Amino acid sequence: MLETRTEGWIAGLQLAALVLKKSPDPSVYVRTLSGSQRFLLDYLCEEVLASLPEALQDFLLKTSVLDRLSASLCDAIRGKEDSDRFLAQVERANLFLLPMDESRQWYRYHMLWAQAMQHEARRRLGAATVRSLYRKASEWYEHQHMLPEAIEAALAGEDFARATTLIERFVLPQSFRNAYQNLSQWLRQLPEEIVQTQPDLCLLAVLALTFTTDRRSPATWKQVERLLQWARQGFEATEQWEKLGEALQLHAELAFFQGDLGNVLALARQAQPLLSEHSLLYTDNVGMSGLEAFLAGEMEVACQHFLEGYRRAKSLSLLSSVIYASLLLGSVCLEQNRLRRASHYYHQALAYIDVDQDIVRQQLLLETGSTEPFFFSWAYHCLAQLSYECNALSNTQRYLSAALALRDKPEAEIHVLASGALIQARLLQACGETTQALDLLLRWETHTRFPWSLRAIRTCRARLQLAHRDLSAVEQWAQEKEHAFDPRTLNQEQDLPLLQQQEEALLLARLRLAQQKGETVLNELAPWKEKARAQGRRRSVLEIQLLEALAHVACHKPVQAKGSLTEALRLAQPENFQRVFLDEGPAMHSLLKTVLPELHEASLIAFVRILLRAFAQEPGTRSAEETAPLRGESLFLEPLSDQEQRVFHLLVAGRSNPEIARELVISVNTVKTHVQNLYRKLGVRNRIEASEVARRWSLLSSS
Secondary structure (H helix, E strand, C coil), rough: HHHHHHHEEEEHHHHHHHHHHCCCCCCHHHHCCCCCHHHHHHHHHHHHHHHHCCHHHHHHHHHHCCCCECHHHHHHCCCCCCHHHHHHHHHCCCCCCEECCCCCCEECCHHHHHHHHHHHHHHHHHHHHHHHHHHHHHHHHHHCCCCHHHHHHHCCCCCCCHHHHHHHHHHCCCCCCHHHHHHHHHHHHCCHHHHHHCCHHHHHHHHHHHCCCCCCCCHHHHHHHHHHHHHHHHHHHHCCCCHHHHHHHHHHHHHHCCCCCCEEEEEEHHHHCCCCCHHHHHHHHHHEEEEEHHCCCCCHHHHHHHHHHHHHHHHHCCCCHHHHHEEEEEHHHHCCCHHHHHHHHHHHHHHHHHHCHHHHHHHHHHCCCCCCCCHHHHHHHHHHHHHHCCCCCHHHHHHHHHHHCEEEEEEECCCCCCCCCCCCHHHHHCCCCHHHHHHHHHHHEEEEECCHHHHHHHHHHHHHHHCCCCCHHHHHHHHHCCCCCCCCCCCCCHHHHHHHHHHHHHHHHHHHHCCCCHHHHHHHHHHHHHHHHHHHHHHHHHHHHHHHHHHHHHHHCCHHHHHHHHHHHHHHHHHHCHHHHHHCCCHHHHHHHHHHHHCCCCHHHHHHHHHHHHHHHCCCCCCHHHCCCCCCCCCCCCCHHHHHHHHHHHHCCCHHHHHHHHHHHCHHHHHHHHHHHHHHHCCCCCHHHHHHHHHHCCCCCCC
């Protein structure tokens, strides 16, 4: 370190060594070593500088303010045209001048020498003269189109008004390609009173701050909110309405990545009427409008907003907005009971990330203020949720592991929207690790600052407790939900998004079922079912149908129970929803066994048998003999279509492909396609393994 500080200057090393002998902490001394320290300053000024001619001393003092020197630049700050002669003289005299290029057009002073000369320049020339030198240097750099150097010279000369103007010229409007690291350093040097009166500068400071610091930390977020408040006040006072809208929208976006969804929607609503379609942030506002519609359960409206945002973002190469729209389009499809389409959108988002990784990372770094690839994690959580719905728990774990590997701090606050509906805790519960799941939720709750996230975590915890038959804990949750039991919670129910209200209402219905209050459950579910149907939320309708079926059982109405369950099976079977049945526990298991003999549709019969097989593998009901799979056999089957069922019957009966084609009046090529699909869905490689799977899993009905 000492060698680096002295740049190999032997006299400097010798002088430093003498002082180090007397220093109680040499490492601290070396780190702070500079040319302005007394022993070096005295030596350089008294032994070196004082021995030089006055004109040369003047040259050295005035040019010491420059990080690098050229004859033209030195002429500009001195107001003379003889600097090339002085530079040659200084170089010949070995006065700490180092050439920076082969042609000797640019030089720099030795660091310790420059520091000593700057200190002496302030003493001899005065602060005003030194500031004027910096200003002249800044003007020269500006004329040479060297804006970064011009900005740094203006800041060094404390010409903050000029620095502010140059910084605004340096910035590319709304671009993630800005040199935010440099901008952050420059803006930190501006007095707060100057930044506060410049709303454009406030927005720039926000971007620089979120790009270069941990934006997720409360301290950084406090600075961000203060800067945004100044920006909004400034734009409002000057009636710059579009810029006010952009400030509000930027605030909304940063709040989104914080997980403060309540504030996100409020800010985006304020920004919407102020933004024109020419603003890049208009595209993001369209996405926020879609988010609000989604959380309100209005899936068709949300879908239109997300599609519009997707198209606009793609045309403008705003890749993070494209990925955002893709992921939320997938969430809409999931709620509409279209798992395959949801999977398409989720994989599409990952494809964008993989293809344009560097650009996406730069854009996300600007938006999230963290090296954590937020959208990577979100996409993996979404795919984990899809796998969970199909009971493909090994895939769920694989996607979760991929998401968790991206997080710097595993204990960090959960982002409810981007966490796959707390799928990590649900997976632990499904694998029989309830204690670990509850501990995980408790850790998340400790780090959570925002009301919606807090409510979602506590609701998830209560559901796990209910599955574990801890009724007293769930009853306590129900009581606390009606009151403001925490300063972070919401005081008014209408503040909570409809989808979260529904989640809590359905958990209350499950609690009522555990308390044998079937009629109450039916009455409470009716408006939720009607609302879900009106909004096209078939996934919600499915879940409500299952609770209705269990409520009918509690009311000793077996016919109605079987009717509701059959309707639910018809909703679930085409897209292979399994966990929605399995998570209802033993009561659903019993009801499925009861309804199986009365089913007549081959596809539903096969689907119920898959569910019963899955129930047999749930924690506490597994048998090693029952669950041992064949080599290559999939434990998580995809339902077979009616035509595939017919082909399967004939295949297992030993018919050849031409025989199957004649019997079903289809081509041999079509038969081959069905057979290949069957092998894929069953996880087998030939007819023998297919027949064994059919026998072991009772996949073929007797009808």
